[in-house]
Amino acid sequence: xxxxxxxxxxxxxxxxxxxxxxxxxxxxxxxxxxxxxxxxxxxxxxxxxxxxxxxxxxxxxxxxxxxxxxxxxxxxxxxxxxxxxxxxxxxxxxxxxxxxxxxxxxxxxxxxxxxxxxxxxxxxxxxxxxxxxxxxxxxxxxxxxxxxxxxxxxxxxxxxxxx
Amino acid sequence: xxxxxxxxxxxxxxxxxxxxxxxxxxxxxxxxxxxxxxxxxxxxxxxxxxxxxxxxxxxxxxxxxxxxxxxxxxxxxxxxxxxxxxxxxxxxxxxxxxxxxxxxxxxxxxxxxxxxxxxxxxxxxxxxxxxxxxxxxxxxxxxxxxxxxxxxxxxxxxxxxxxxxxxxxxxxxxxxxxxxxxxxxxxxxxxxxxxxxxxxxxxxxxxxxxxxxxxxxxxxxxxxxxxxxxxxxxxxxxxxxxxxxxxxxxxxxxxxxxxxxxxxxxxxxxxxxxxxxxxxxxxxxxxxxxxxxxxxxxxxxxxxxxxxxxxxxxxxxxxxxxxxxxxxxxxxxxxxxxxxxxxxxxxxxxxxxxxxxxxxxxxxxxxxxxxxxxxxxxxxxxxxxxxxxxxxxxxxxxxxxxxxxxxxxxxxxxxxxxxxxxxxxxxxxxxxxxxxxxxxxxxxxxxxxxxxxxxxxxxxxxxxxxxxxxxxxxxxxxxxxxxxxxxxxxxxxxxxxxxxxxxxxxxxxxxxxxxxxxxxxxxxxxxxxxxxxx
Numbered sequence: 001x002x003x004x005x006x007x008x009x010x011x012x013x014x015x016x017x018x019x020x021x022x023x024x025x026x027x028x029x030x031x032x033x034x035x036x037x038x039x040x041x042x043x044x045x046x047x048x049x050x051x052x053x054x055x056x057x058x059x060x061x062x063x064x065x066x067x068x069x070x071x072x073x074x075x076x077x078x079x080x081x082x083x084x085x086x087x088x089x090x091x092x093x094x095x096x097x098x099x100x101x102x103x104x105x106x107x108x109x110x111x112x113x114x115x116x117x118x119x120x121x122x123x124x125x126x127x128x129x130x131x132x133x134x135x136x137x138x139x140x141x142x143x144x145x146x147x148x149x150x151x152x153x154x155x156x157x158x159x160x161x162x163x
Numbered sequence: 164x165x166x167x168x169x170x171x172x173x174x175x176x177x178x179x180x181x182x183x184x185x186x187x188x189x190x191x192x193x194x195x196x197x198x199x200x201x202x203x204x205x206x207x208x209x210x211x212x213x214x215x216x217x218x219x220x221x222x223x224x225x226x227x228x229x230x231x232x233x234x235x236x237x238x239x240x241x242x243x244x245x246x247x248x249x250x251x252x253x254x255x256x257x258x259x260x261x262x263x264x265x266x267x268x269x270x271x272x273x274x275x276x277x278x279x280x281x282x283x284x285x286x287x288x289x290x291x292x293x294x295x296x297x298x299x300x301x302x303x304x305x306x307x308x309x310x311x312x313x314x315x316x317x318x319x320x321x322x323x324x325x326x327x328x329x330x331x332x333x334x335x336x337x338x339x340x341x342x343x344x345x346x347x348x349x350x351x352x353x354x355x356x357x358x359x360x361x362x363x364x365x366x367x368x369x370x371x372x373x374x375x376x377x378x379x380x381x382x383x384x385x386x387x388x389x390x391x392x393x394x395x396x397x398x399x400x401x402x403x404x405x406x407x408x409x410x411x412x413x414x415x416x417x418x419x420x421x422x423x424x425x426x427x428x429x430x431x432x433x434x435x436x437x438x439x440x441x442x443x444x445x446x447x448x449x450x451x452x453x454x455x456x457x458x459x460x461x462x463x464x465x466x467x468x469x470x471x472x473x474x475x476x477x478x479x480x481x482x483x484x485x486x487x488x489x490x491x492x493x494x495x496x497x498x499x500x501x502x503x504x505x506x507x508x509x510x511x512x513x514x515x516x517x518x519x520x521x522x523x524x525x526x527x528x529x530x531x532x533x534x535x536x537x538x539x540x541x542x543x544x545x546x547x548x549x550x551x552x553x554x555x556x557x558x559x560x561x562x563x564x565x566x567x568x569x570x571x572x573x574x575x576x577x578x579x580x581x582x583x584x585x586x587x588x589x590x591x592x593x594x595x596x597x598x599x600x601x602x603x604x605x606x607x608x609x610x611x612x613x614x615x616x617x618x619x620x621x622x623x624x625x626x627x628x629x630x631x632x633x634x635x636x637x638x639x640x641x642x643x644x645x646x647x648x649x650x651x652x653x654x655x656x657x658x659x660x661x662x663x664x665x666x667x668x669x670x671x672x673x674x675x676x677x678x679x680x681x682x683x684x685x686x687x688x689x690x691x692x693x694x695x696x697x
Contacts, residue, residue: 018536020536021364053606054609109456147670
């Protein structure tokens with residue numbers, strides 16, 4: 001049985017903030033990425049698997065496989081950093097049974113209908129709704145890019161989004 | 164130079180350094196020992212200026228690595244204010260550090276203002292891309308952020324440096340001794356925060372013994388920092404050979420067939436075109452960085468001249484420009500490989516027309532994360548603090564070499580890496596990245612870099628954190644026993660080590676909340692100084 005030590009939503013998936021800050025902060029030794037796109041792209045997937053430093057393994061799973069692997073034995077062994085590219089993926093796997101109790105939103109890239117809410121995190125209406133729905137089901141959602149910053153709670157961020 | 168002249172020079176310096184024009188050149192200009200060389204030149208007091216610069220550099224050594232550009236503290240604002248004011252009013256280095264700390268915190272907000280306003284230029288560039296107006300995109304990437312930067316940066320430093328000199332003098336004379344002493348205590352402890360932060364970034368608990376190796380090599384054997392760098396490098400290389408025995412002989416160019424295949428390919432871009440893109444990306448890498456799309460603007464601008472050559476048709480050119488304005492961010496030095504690959508793919512698309520634009524975008528967005536993870540882990544978490552760290556001893560003795568050498572070495576090393584990796588990426592296209600990763604070379608380099616980094620942080624902590632206790636007990640027989648000499652008899656220089664790991668464990672448990680820890684150190688310093696414990 002694995003232990004999920006951090007669930008992070010970050011559209012850039014693996015990058016500097018994750019590898020030099022969070023992996024060390026939560027002492028994770030396994031990163032599980034849930035992305036259909038990545039899991040089905042052999043070339044890209046191999047790059048993600050190979051880019052991990054010594055002592056850390058990376059897994060790329062489709063949403064369906066992730067749900068199965070979670071139900072089997074919580075992604076196998078180790079201290080797991082669960083990394084999701086979007087709030088939509090979070091919602092999908094949550095509803096399918098991956099009941100995480102706390103989530104960190106660490107980076108969501110910009111786009112035409114998206115609004116900056118905190119540093120390099122943007123939201124759109126669909127994202128805001130996911131935050132609301134999951135909060136209502138008791139999931140604690142915070143917005144935080146690096147451990148040096150104070151985490152922002154979901155209510156503050158949604159107020160900023162609507163404001 | 165007059166106070167007015169100095170204030171103008173410092174305001175201009177802060178503006179130019181904070182432009183982030185020149186990826187690693189500007190980051191060198193932001194460091195206190197480099198600022199100290201400049202202050203030494205304009206004030207004519209090189210020795211004192213360098214000593215203050217060294218004290219500040221120790222405090223900020225750990226905040227050099229800033230993945231995603233989110234800085235917890237601004238050493239440049241702290242340095243451009245505390246070093247000239249310290250020199251003009253003849254402060255001790257410790258007192259100058261106390262003066263610097265609040266400005267380091269304020270600087271963060273100034274930078275947030277910059278990155279928020281930068282979003283404006285990327286929106287403007289969207290319109291120019293629609294019209295395939297390359298000159299317009301260039302203005303958005305390089306000129307407008309610079310002009311805006313002047314408004315944001317210059318006045319603040321100018322006003323404080325101009326009016327602050329008299330004020331600083333008056334303050335020093337008015338401060339009670341106990342407060343002056345507490346500032347000294349604080350200046351001694353603060354570097355521990357920087358070192359603890361660096362250990363956090365370098366990470367891996369299993370490698371921490373290498374920190375102790377560096378620490379006690381200095382404490383027991385008095386090995387100078389430069390000597391420790393040499394031994395550290397040897398140890399790191401040997402450890403790499405032991406842990407990664409297979410990778411030491413692997414060459415990234417081992418795949419000869421791939422190289423030969425590539426050599427037969429048709430080319431529109433010349434070597435000079437690739438080099439031009441490399442320089443454009445190097446210089447603008449962080450300048451136009453915005454919260455909304457980070458490096459996308461400069462990436463597009465750096466590709467633009469090459470794209471113009473590849474797509475003579477205005478519509479195709481506009482599409483290509485828009486393609487490179489989408490969200491992008493990576494570590495610039497190793498990120499050169501992504502630029503090289505993008506150029507190769509755009510060229511292939513222009514010649515054969517088979518690659519869809521979305522394939523180029525998805526390679527870029529797919530690679531940017533893993534490359535940033537490796538680049539931040541090697542280049543910023545280790546190479547930079549080690550280069551600045553090994554020259555601190557020179558600065559601490561008042562020697563300008565302590566700032567000049569890092570100013571040459573740090574940009575020099577990173578420019579060479581980025582130049583070669585950009586051309587390598589262009590030459591081999593997509594295959595380049597698998598070539599580098601599959602050999603396991605990167606993993607082994609990260610491992611060796613981490614070991615060297617930890618040994619050096621240990622050596623520097625031992626050399627430059629000064630915490631001693633004046634406590635003494637008088638025994639019944641009239642003998643006085645000094646606590647410090649007892650401690651030194653058991654383990655030499657133990658208090659700094661306790662400080663570093665107390666902060667490290669706090670960070671491990673509660674997160675490296677920089678400003679909260681800073682505040683705690685200020686309070687503890689004051690209490691311990693007042694009670695005569697430190």
